[in-house]
Amino acid sequence: MSSQSIEFRTFNKGDFKAFFTSFATPILGVLIFLMLWGLLAPKVVTSLGAVPGPKQVYSQFLALVDEHKSERQSEVAFYERQEVRNAKKLANDPNAKIKVRRYAGNPTFFDQIITSVVTVMAGFLLASLIAIPIGIVAGLSKTVYAALNPLVQIFKPVSPLAWLPIVTMIVSATYVTSDDAWFDKSFLNSAITVLLCCLWPTIISTAVGVTNVSKDLQNVSHVLRLSWWTHVRKIVLPSAIPMIFTGLRLSLGIAWMVLIAAEMLSQNPGLGKFVWDEFQNGSSNSLGRIMVAVVVIGLIGFLLDRVMLYMQKKVSWDKSVALR
Amino acid sequence: MEKIHLELTGVNMDFPTPQGSFRALENVNLKVKKGEFVSIIGHSGCGKSTVLNVIAGLYQATAGGVILNGKEVTDPGPERAMVFQNHSLLPWLSAYENVELAVNTIFKGKKSKAEMREWIEHNMQLVHMEHALHKRPDEISGGMKQRVGIARALAMEPEVLLLDEPFGALDALTRAHLQDSVMEIQADLGNTMMMVTHDVDEAVLLSDRIVMMTNGPAATVGEILEVNLPQPRDRIKVSESKQYNHCRHEVLRFLYERHGKKAEELTEDETIDETVVNSSLDDSEENPVVDFKESQQIKNKVA
Numbered sequence: 001m002s003s004q005s006i007e008f009r010t011f012n013k014g015d016f017k018a019f020f021t022s023f024a025t026p027i028l029g030v031l032i033f034l035m036l037w038g039l040l041a042p043k044v045v046t047s048l049g050a051v052p053g054p055k056q057v058y059s060q061f062l063a064l065v066d067e068h069k070s071e072r073q074s075e076v077a078f079y080e081r082q083e084v085r086n087a088k089k090l091a092n093d094p095n096a097k098i099k100v101r102r103y104a105g106n107p108t109f110f111d112q113i114i115t116s117v118v119t120v121m122a123g124f125l126l127a128s129l130i131a132i133p134i135g136i137v138a139g140l141s142k143t144v145y146a147a148l149n150p151l152v153q154i155f156k157p158v159s160p161l162a163w164l165p166i167v168t169m170i171v172s173a174t175y176v177t178s179d180d181a182w183f184d185k186s187f188l189n190s191a192i193t194v195l196l197c198c199l200w201p202t203i204i205s206t207a208v209g210v211t212n213v214s215k216d217l218q219n220v221s222h223v224l225r226l227s228w229w230t231h232v233r234k235i236v237l238p239s240a241i242p243m244i245f246t247g248l249r250l251s252l253g254i255a256w257m258v259l260i261a262a263e264m265l266s267q268n269p270g271l272g273k274f275v276w277d278e279f280q281n282g283s284s285n286s287l288g289r290i291m292v293a294v295v296v297i298g299l300i301g302f303l304l305d306r307v308m309l310y311m312q313k314k315v316s317w318d319k320s321v322a323l324r
Numbered sequence: 325m326e327k328i329h330l331e332l333t334g335v336n337m338d339f340p341t342p343q344g345s346f347r348a349l350e351n352v353n354l355k356v357k358k359g360e361f362v363s364i365i366g367h368s369g370c371g372k373s374t375v376l377n378v379i380a381g382l383y384q385a386t387a388g389g390v391i392l393n394g395k396e397v398t399d400p401g402p403e404r405a406m407v408f409q410n411h412s413l414l415p416w417l418s419a420y421e422n423v424e425l426a427v428n429t430i431f432k433g434k435k436s437k438a439e440m441r442e443w444i445e446h447n448m449q450l451v452h453m454e455h456a457l458h459k460r461p462d463e464i465s466g467g468m469k470q471r472v473g474i475a476r477a478l479a480m481e482p483e484v485l486l487l488d489e490p491f492g493a494l495d496a497l498t499r500a501h502l503q504d505s506v507m508e509i510q511a512d513l514g515n516t517m518m519m520v521t522h523d524v525d526e527a528v529l530l531s532d533r534i535v536m537m538t539n540g541p542a543a544t545v546g547e548i549l550e551v552n553l554p555q556p557r558d559r560i561k562v563s564e565s566k567q568y569n570h571c572r573h574e575v576l577r578f579l580y581e582r583h584g585k586k587a588e589e590l591t592e593d594e595t596i597d598e599t600v601v602n603s604s605l606d607d608s609e610e611n612p613v614v615d616f617k618e619s620q621q622i623k624n625k626v627a
Contacts, residue, residue: 216412219382222400224429224480234425238416317416317460 052288057295060288068108075103109274109293116270117300119187120259123194124252130195131202131251132244136232138203139210139240152200160197160258164266167192186268193262198251205250209243210236238317245312252308256301271297329358329516330379330484334388337374348374350542352388354535356484359514361555363527365575366537366546372520373409375537376486379518380406392483402430405482409489411469413461419472420457423447426476447479448472450509467498471505478509487519491526499523500559503530507556524579528571529559536578546582549574 038053045051052060082101089096107115138145171188183191213236221231263272275293278286337349348371356362364372377383379390381400390397392404413422423444431440448454451471461469470490477485487506491499503526510517521527527534531551538546551571553562562568 216408220412222382223406224426225401226429
């Protein structure tokens with residue numbers, strides 16, 4: 001009998017409360033937001049018609065999915081036609097030169113998402129590879145820190161968009177593209193702009209994390225006469241991991257915001273360009289499509305942060321600390 | 325008489341502060357024989373830990389110096405292994421890995437992998453921690469952490485083992501266990517040991533000699549007391565012996581009659597509460613209690 005009673009114990013007051021706060025409340029919040037949006041949006045009338053509510057935005061999302069599908073179909077059709085044509089050519093004249101052309105259709109919304117995510121990751125990873133070692137060295141050496149500090153402090157508040165013209169000019173002057181180049185110029189422009197804004201928070205947080213390695217652990221390292229490299233690997237890095245990740249997450253968040261703006265400004269492919277094109281397009285659907293983009297940008301930003309959080313949990317030794 | 329092993333000569337220690345340099349130690353002289361257990365005792369803030377840090381090489385004496393086996397101490401090194409007050413284990417490594425880091429660093433190229441493993445396990449056995457080799461510091465108790473800290477220091481095969489208030493943060497029972505362990509280890513290995521403590525009973529129980537320090541600033545060695553009791557000692561038997569109580573009394577007299585902190589500010593009738601120092605079995609953190617009492621007394625005086 002007792003085992004039965006344990007099995008049937010399912011939903012007590014505490015469980016309900018936990019369920020409510022962790023699950024029901026967030027959903028409720030979103031629902032209230034959607035309701036207010038749906039109620040208030042139609043009241044605002046612009047030159048492109050009334051501001052779309054959640055329903056219209058969702059239907060625009062479906063439209064974008066359809067566009068993507070049809071674009072893919074026409075791409076497949078294009079390659080099929082090309083193959084047939086080339087096969088015919090070869091049949092007529094085995095020595096004929098065959099050109100394989102790439103499909104030059106418009107990038108769809110989803111293509112733009114992929115472009116943006118790839119660009120932001122490239123810029124962010126490159127920046128991290130540069131910034132973490134610099135931060136470690138700056139944290140370990142007061143001299144290096146003193147030398148770097150003014151530069152970091154001055155460059156940190158500069159909006160990366162101010163860099164964009166400079167980056168564009170330098171890239172077009174130094175990077176000669178051919179048809180089979182590894183990267184497009186536009187990709188490099190965006191990625192380098194992202195890189196420039198990712199550097200500073202990571203450098204600063206890493207340096208702070210490294211300077212704050214506990215005195216006791218440093219003494220242990222001294223008594224053991226650890227080599228510089230072992231000291232960094234065994235003592236400095238594990239101590240600084242939480243701060244390094246704080247910097248990385250800040251950087252990635254800024255990077256994602258900056259990238260969208262940079263794409264809008266410079267017409268580089270990506271979500272920013274999508275938003276800008278829709279704005280210029282000015283059809284009655286444009287506002288809805290831009291709102292789809294806004295929601296997607298937000299969701300991707302959120303996902304990127306979650307990915308970093310997950311990585312921090314994987315890498316950090318201290319599993320007991322609540323990560324937010 | 326055995327050869328002098330470790331010698332401090334005319335050690336001065338000045339620290340720069342915004343108000344100018346602060347002299348923590350002045351003319352500290354001390355000779356330690358091989359295999360001897362020496363405790364340094366004094367009021368908090370008198371610079372006893374500074375003495376240990378100078379021997380460890382973590383601080384450089386402003387004047388004078390430290391000689392170990394005929395060589396001057398210029399920097400920290402494993403031959404002067406230190407057991408830190410708050411264990412200082414790397415929290416991201418298991419107990420075994422913490423000791424391993426020391427062993428790998430020191431015996432690189434001198435011991436094979438298997439020998440190293442054996443050596444790590446041997447040292448963990450010495451401190452009775454073989455059952456928790458792969459636990460991380462946050463998974464074991466304070467006393468166990470300190471045991472691992474001692475194992476790590478012992479694994480360095482130090483010529484002098486420096487213990488900086490090693491049991492200060494532990495509860496009384498754990499502290500007693502660890503004191504017994506230290507006595508046992510010293511009996512086995514015959515290491516030279518120097519311990520900073522603020523616990524009179526601990527000092528008398530463990531030491532061959534007790535170095536009593538005057539109050540800072542510019543603290544120095546006040547008196548040195550020989551404890552003529554055979555090692556290793558049994559805490560119960562020894563506590564009944566006349567010699568033990570005599571030594572204990574001497575230390576207390578030095579600390580509270582001759583060098584009572586701010587003694588000159590106290591009036592005659594305010595007798596100092598000896599139980600605060602006596603009761604090493606009552607509280608886990610003695611130091612703050614002493615400070616608190618003292619500050620209370622000073623406050624009372626002011627009021």
